Amino acid sequence: MHPDDQIDQKLTPQQPASLSAEGASSVRMIGRHRAAVPPRRGVRALLGSTPVRVALATGVTCCLGAAAVASAPDTDEVPTAQVAEAVADRALADDVASRALERSAAPTPASPSPSASPTVSPSASPTAKPSASPTPKKTPAKPSRPTPVAGLTQAQMDNAKVIVDVGVDLKLPRQGLVVAVATAMQESTLLNYASGVLPESQDYPHQAIGWDHDSVGLFQQRPSSGWGTVRDLMRPAYAAQAFYEALLEVPGWQEMSLTLAAQAVQISAYPYAYAQHEERAATVVAALT
Structure with missing residues (x-):
């Protein structure tokens, strides 16, 4: 125990004695390309059942506060890092899923460019001249009076x-x-x-x-x-x-x-x-x- 711990911390019989050895890793990377880590255990199994461990897990999960990490004992450094890594993976997975959802949405139709000239119907062209209807042929009218023949008036x-x-x-x-x-x-x-x-x-x-x-x-x-x-x-x-x-x-x-x-x-x-x-x-x- 560290002198500034307020609550007596004891390892439960179920916690492995080599916990710090399991979490010891010479190289750790964030994201999908980090080095392989041992299979994750439940948060309660890693932290135990004491109130301090619960408080530390909660602090790490929410905001990874520095005060919570500082109050943890040296023996809990590895489980705390694993929990933080799990939370980071979860946040990364949620972020990827969110961006993937946005990418799968149907694209909004692009507005027509202001420079694009609108299509104009030929019939609506202001310069188009109306077709002149053919002038019907006039049937010559019969003379109202007959032309005199045979010497008649x-x-x-x-x-x-x-x-x-x-x-x-x-x-x-x-x-x-x-x-x-x-x-x-x-x-x-x-x-x-x-x-x-x-x-x-x-x-x-x-x-x-x-x-x-x-x-x-x-x-x-x-x-x-x-x-x-x-x-x-x-x-x-x-x-x-x-x-x-x-x-x-x-x-x-x-x-x-x-x-x-x-x-x-x-x-x-x-x-x-x-x-x-x-x-x-x-x-x-x-x-x-």
């Missing part, structure tokens, strides 16, 4: 077109169209006539005034003969339809000559006058169909 050609259009709507053959145009050429020279005898007829659009009884319109149809009202007969489309309906009632009109077919409808005092207009009428129909 524009007004005459317009009236001939009305006659042909009505016949086409009624699905008449080409021959019927020529008969109707030739008849209007003879009766009114393809002008919409009002009557001087019927002042009412002059209240409607007209292009000339005639004096042949109460005959009016393109076909010089008489209201008194049942062709229709003055108002209706002054409309070229109505007058043409009235003529076609009467022509369709003539039996075998398609086998007749133009002049006979026209006369069967008109009952004119000059039945052969219509034939002179057949060629010109055919030219006009060809231009309008």
Whole structure:
């Protein structure tokens, strides 16, 4: 015992007598590369059961305080060093495990570099010019008025077109169209006539005034003969339809000559006058169909 020990220290019977010899080592290194040491024993087996040994073990384990080491007897130097070494190994193992855990963690995605230029979609480029949509081809509009042929004026050609259009709507053959145009050429020279005898007829659009009884319109149809009202007969489309309906009632009109077919409808005092207009009428129909 050292003189400054406050508590009587005795070795327990279980403690080996050669304890200091076991702990004696000419070379000791810290870490994994230190020299081999004897198998470690339990802390209680190395220090014994006395309060002083317990205090020394606790001090070494916690902070390796110099005061605790200084109070230990010379015979306890080796066990104290072994305990310190064990504590250092434990701390080293804990530190390695902690750093290993940090290294095994998933890496945080790196923030994009400020110098990296962002990817710009081609469509979002401010310099990109919008593609010009193809200009649809304009269909040329049909002329509102037909071009005059066969020596007709524009007004005459317009009236001939009305006659042909009505016949086409009624699905008449080409021959019927020529008969109707030739008849209007003879009766009114393809002008919409009002009557001087019927002042009412002059209240409607007209292009000339005639004096042949109460005959009016393109076909010089008489209201008194049942062709229709003055108002209706002054409309070229109505007058043409009235003529076609009467022509369709003539039996075998398609086998007749133009002049006979026209006369069967008109009952004119000059039945052969219509034939002179057949060629010109055919030219006009060809231009309008």
